[in-house]
Every structure is written in C-alpha cells, then in structure tokens.
Amino acid sequence: MTVSGKRVLITGGxxxxxxxxxxxxxxxxxxxxxxFSEAADRSAGWPNAGENLVSExxxxxxxxxxxxxxxxxxxQATDIVDSAAKVLGGLDVLVLSASAQINKPFLDVTADDIAAQIQVNLTSNILILQRTIPIMLERRWGRIITIGSAQEVAPSAEMPIYALTKAAMWNLVCNLAVQTAPFGVTVNNVAPGxxxxxxxxxRRRDMEAWNALACQANPVGRAGRPDxxxxxxxxxASDKAGFTTGTNILVTGGAHIPTNRADGPPGRLSDRETEALRSRVPESLPKLS
Known part of the structure; x- marks a missing residue:
C-alpha cells in the first residue's frame, strides 16, 4: 500500500x-x-497534543x-485546507476525523448541544470538502476518507445527535463518490465501533467494568485498537484502492451485525452455542477461548 510522497491532511489529528x-x-x-484545536485538547486534559505528536x-x-x-x-475550516496545501505543496489525501460528541439522552439535548455537533461534524466538513475537492479534480487524483461511526447503523440513545451527524456524512460520501469518480477521486467512509x-x-477508571463492556461490545469480544x-x-488512500469508492468499511468487531435481541448482546454466542462449536474443533487445533 504505497503512499510514499503523498500529501495528507488529517483533521482532529x-x-x-x-x-x-x-x-x-x-x-x-x-x-x-x-x-487540531489546542483549546479542545486542553479542555480534554491533553495540552500540546498536536505539537507533541508532530515532534514524535x-x-x-x-x-x-x-x-x-x-x-x-x-x-477556520477553509483556512485549514489552505494552510495544509501551502506547507505540503499540495494535497492528495484528506482524512476527516475531527468530531464533537456530546453524550446526553435525546430529551435532555439543548439547542447549543445540537448546534455544536452539527457545526463540527457536518458544516465544517462540508466547507473543507468544498475547498479540497477542486484541488483534487484539477490533478485528477485524490483520496477522501471520512471517519464515521458504527452509530450510523446502530445508533446509541446516549448520543443521538452525534449518531445523526455520522449517518448524514455517510450519505454525503455516497453522493460525492458518484460525482468525483470520473476524475480519479475516491470518497470512502471508515466506521469504527x-x-x-x-x-x-x-470508562477505564473501573477496569472490571471496562473489560465487561469490551467483552460484550461485539462478537470479537474486545475493544478495537486505533491501528x-x-x-x-x-x-x-493508496493507489491499490483506485476502484473502491462510495464504500463504508465497518471496523466494529461485528457489532453492527443485526441480531435478535432475545439472543443477548450483539452477535454474541450463547454458552450452549459456544460449547457446540468447541466440540467441532479438532484436537490438533487450539480451543476457542
């Protein structure tokens, strides 16, 4: 997967x-x-995170x-694109990862909560795309990857507006993918669980609770890693993906797969089903854990 020499802008990076x-x-x-936003990083308890990462x-x-x-x-949205294109000498790849997430039940969400999430997760992304796409169309090559969420297809009652914005961005990915494909520009979405x-x-202040959550979150039985x-x-973003556009890659450990709620957590096997599978594993192979 060759990206050597490519010029990449990552928001919320x-x-x-x-x-x-x-x-x-x-x-x-x-x-x-x-x-990055220094104010947002400092508010989250990670001051100088951007500079530290660049130094690393x-x-x-x-x-x-x-x-x-x-x-x-x-x-500031279009200024970010202009600044990136200037320091990089152009722009080949755009990764839209920045997002605002406010965890509140739907009936408690305020107008300010709605506006804040729509601004970061939708409006600024749209403005960045409007600035970036012409650069890529002129070169007839470009890669746009949005970082979505499993909540596009399996929304949580804990963050309804965030889920709404991620679903809206996936819809926009499909729309733009059709428009830009004839010019060698692909648009895809990666949706983590x-x-x-x-x-x-x-959540990891109580590791026992975290481990239980991670185990039950998906069929794989663990939390994913950033890599x-x-x-x-x-x-x-590579040349090998030139025929892939308008795609949603769900990196969820299988959590997005619809299941019968009576069966328990998403995609998890019952004890009886697990034992039935174990009985079919040849002795020469490791048992399922």
Missing part, C-alpha cells in the same frame, strides 16, 4: 484514532499536516506539520 492514522501515514513516507513523528524520521484550527468556528482511545479513558482503523484508512 492530535489524539486517538486520528493520531494513529497520522503515525501510520508518516511511517509509510507520506507528509502529514495534522489539524519527526524524531522518528517522518514529515509532519501542525495546522491549528478550531472547527467549531466555520471561518468501540475503539480504546483517550476519548473513552474515563485497526488506521490500516484501513491507509489502504483506501
């Missing part, structure tokens, strides 16, 4: 999944512009640049 995406691109020889990448021999910009401010990141670090997502993004 200082932490979590996006930070791992940035590392992965850099180790493969791409030049990476990492957009450069010390490892990679090329990375900081692009500070707050996507809660619509005026439960991934262990700093965003859900508060589980980053490898898919790398593939979609």
């Amino acid at each position: 200082s932490r979590g999944i996006a930070a791992q995406i940035a590392r992965t691109f850099a180790t493969k020889g791409a030049a990476v512009a990492i957009n 990448i450069m010390e490892a021999g990679g090329r990375a640049y900081v692009i500070e910009g707050d996507l809660s401010n619509p005026a 439960l991934i262990q990141t700093d965003r859900n670090a508060h 589980d997502v980053a490898e898919w993004v790398l593939h979609l």
Whole structure:
C-alpha cells in the first residue's frame, strides 16, 4: 500500500484514532499536516497534543506539520485546507476525523448541544470538502476518507445527535463518490465501533467494568485498537484502492451485525452455542477461548 510522497491532511489529528492514522501515514513516507484545536485538547486534559505528536513523528524520521484550527468556528475550516496545501505543496489525501460528541439522552439535548455537533461534524466538513475537492479534480487524483461511526447503523440513545451527524456524512460520501469518480477521486467512509482511545479513558477508571463492556461490545469480544482503523484508512488512500469508492468499511468487531435481541448482546454466542462449536474443533487445533 504505497503512499510514499503523498500529501495528507488529517483533521482532529492530535489524539486517538486520528493520531494513529497520522503515525501510520508518516511511517509509510507520506507528509502529514495534522489539524487540531489546542483549546479542545486542553479542555480534554491533553495540552500540546498536536505539537507533541508532530515532534514524535519527526524524531522518528517522518514529515509532519501542525495546522491549528478550531472547527467549531466555520471561518477556520477553509483556512485549514489552505494552510495544509501551502506547507505540503499540495494535497492528495484528506482524512476527516475531527468530531464533537456530546453524550446526553435525546430529551435532555439543548439547542447549543445540537448546534455544536452539527457545526463540527457536518458544516465544517462540508466547507473543507468544498475547498479540497477542486484541488483534487484539477490533478485528477485524490483520496477522501471520512471517519464515521458504527452509530450510523446502530445508533446509541446516549448520543443521538452525534449518531445523526455520522449517518448524514455517510450519505454525503455516497453522493460525492458518484460525482468525483470520473476524475480519479475516491470518497470512502471508515466506521469504527468501540475503539480504546483517550476519548473513552474515563470508562477505564473501573477496569472490571471496562473489560465487561469490551467483552460484550461485539462478537470479537474486545475493544478495537486505533491501528485497526488506521490500516484501513491507509489502504483506501493508496493507489491499490483506485476502484473502491462510495464504500463504508465497518471496523466494529461485528457489532453492527443485526441480531435478535432475545439472543443477548450483539452477535454474541450463547454458552450452549459456544460449547457446540468447541466440540467441532479438532484436537490438533487450539480451543476457542
């Protein structure tokens, strides 16, 4: 999956999944512009996360640049693209990862909560796309990857507006994929399930509860890792993915698969079903755990 020499802009790139995406691109020889909001990072308890990540990448021999910009401010969206294109000398790959997530039951959501999530997750993404796509169309080559969520297809009552915005972005991916395909520009979505990141670090204050949650979250029985997502993004950004567009890659450990709720947690086998499978495993192979 060759991305050497590609020029990549990653929004919300200082932490979590996006930070791992940035590392992965850099180790493969791409030049990476990492957009981040210092105010948001500081508020989350991670001051200087963007600068620290760039220093880490450069010390490892990679090329990375900081692009500070707050996507809660619509005026900064196009400036981020312009700044990235300037420091990189162009733009080949766009990864839209920045998002705002407010966890509240639907009846408790305020107008400000709605506006904040729509601004970051939709409006700023649209403005960035409007600025980026002409650059790619002119070169007749480009890769756009949006980072969605399993909540596009399996929304949680805990974050209804966030889920709504992710579903809307997936719809936009399909629309743009058709429009840009004749010009060599692909548009795809990668939708993670439960991934262990700093965003859900508060859940790991009680590791017993976290382990129970992760075990029951999907058929695989664990939380995903940021590199589980980053490898898919790398593939979609490469020359090998030129015939793949308008695709939604669900990196969920199978959590998105519809199941009968009477059967228990999503996709999990009952004890009886697990034992039935164990009985069919040849003695020469390891048993299912």
